[in-house]
Amino acid sequence: MKTVRAIAELRDALDPRARIGLVPTMGAFHDGHLSLFRAARAECDLVVVSLFVNPAQFGANEDLSCYPRDLQRDSELARSAGVDILFMPEEDEMYPQGFATWVEVTDTGAEGEARPDHFRGVATVCLKLFNIVRPQAAYFGQKDAQQAAVLRRMLRDLNLEVELRVLPTVRDDDGLALSSRNAYLSEDERRTALALPRALETGRAAHAKGADPIQAVRAALNGLEPDYVELVELDGTTVLAAAARVGSARLIDNVVLETPCQASAWHGRTKTKER
Numbered sequence: 001m002k003t004v005r006a007i008a009e010l011r012d013a014l015d016p017r018a019r020i021g022l023v024p025t026m027g028a029f030h031d032g033h034l035s036l037f038r039a040a041r042a043e044c045d046l047v048v049v050s051l052f053v054n055p056a057q058f059g060a061n062e063d064l065s066c067y068p069r070d071l072q073r074d075s076e077l078a079r080s081a082g083v084d085i086l087f088m089p090e091e092d093e094m095y096p097q098g099f100a101t102w103v104e105v106t107d108t109g110a111e112g113e114a115r116p117d118h119f120r121g122v123a124t125v126c127l128k129l130f131n132i133v134r135p136q137a138a139y140f141g142q143k144d145a146q147q148a149a150v151l152r153r154m155l156r157d158l159n160l161e162v163e164l165r166v167l168p169t170v171r172d173d174d175g176l177a178l179s180s181r182n183a184y185l186s187e188d189e190r191r192t193a194l195a196l197p198r199a200l201e202t203g204r205a206a207h208a209k210g211a212d213p214i215q216a217v218r219a220a221l222n223g224l225e226p227d228y229v230e231l232v233e234l235d236g237t238t239v240l241a242a243a244a245r246v247g248s249a250r251l252i253d254n255v256v257l258e259t260p261c262q263a264s265a266w267h268g269r270t271k272t273k274e275r
């Protein structure tokens with residue numbers, strides 16, 4: 001595996017005849033990341049993983065400064081998953097002149113409302129990475145369903161010929177979705193956090209029986225106060241998504257509903273306003 005920090009060096013290392021798979025990440029790898037690396041490995045000739053804690057997608061009061069970083073461990077995990085190139089640029093390499101040009105995104109759902117400018121930062125860095133790496137395929141997790149929906153729309157709106165692959169959420173044995181931010185949780189908080197996947201499962205089961213999934217999730221959250229519970233339309237499926245703060249961690253999770261939800265009016269999104 002080659003580790004590269006400069007864009008020019010990365011471009012030199014890419015074979016334009018190869019089928020290139022790109023996996024954009026912010027590091028602190030877990031099995032969710034590794035599942036994307038392995039999928040890219042199985043489907044592509046050349047696997048590029050970018051590791052960049054992108055300041056443009058963090059709000060002023062968010063966790064940019066304390067976001068978990070462990071480059072040594074990440075590098076070993078990437079190598080073991082068959083990654084060919086690990087691209088780890090510094091901020092100066094990605095944004096040498098700060099920001100004058102952005103990919104502006106609208107229709108970013110409740111997650112976008114909860115984190116103003118977050119998806120603008122995500123879309124901008126992903127477009128830059130797509131332009132730098134020119135992958136045939138890019139790999140993302142279902143865990144960040146709204147992110148996948150935003151990127152799917154960006155590819156369509158801006159006529160980018162990148163195949164977007166969205167892979168299932170990887171969970172711990174107890175059901176908690178793997179996330180780099182789980183590192184912020186104490187043991188007690190982790191137990192509290194389990195209410196999130198459990199409530200989403202309750203919502204999915206309720207929907208299967210014809211009940212309102214959003215209300216079912218809210219009722220099952222066990223005192224956990226959600227930022228939102230909403231429906232997201234992704235690749236022809238309806239995803240039941242929620243976010244909640246547990247201690248200093250803000251966790252997001254979702255489950256796929258078996259049948260499209262009648263309540264999904266606006267391109268599939270409804271949101272309960274009451275907080």
Ligand code: AMP
Nearest residue numbers: 025026027032140141143144169170178
């Ligand atoms: P991050 O490093 O958190 O920005 O995530 C990089 C990619 O990994 C994103 O496409 C995420 O959706 C994906 N990802 C994060 N957690 C999981 C998970 N538990 N299962 C599958 N994919 C995940």
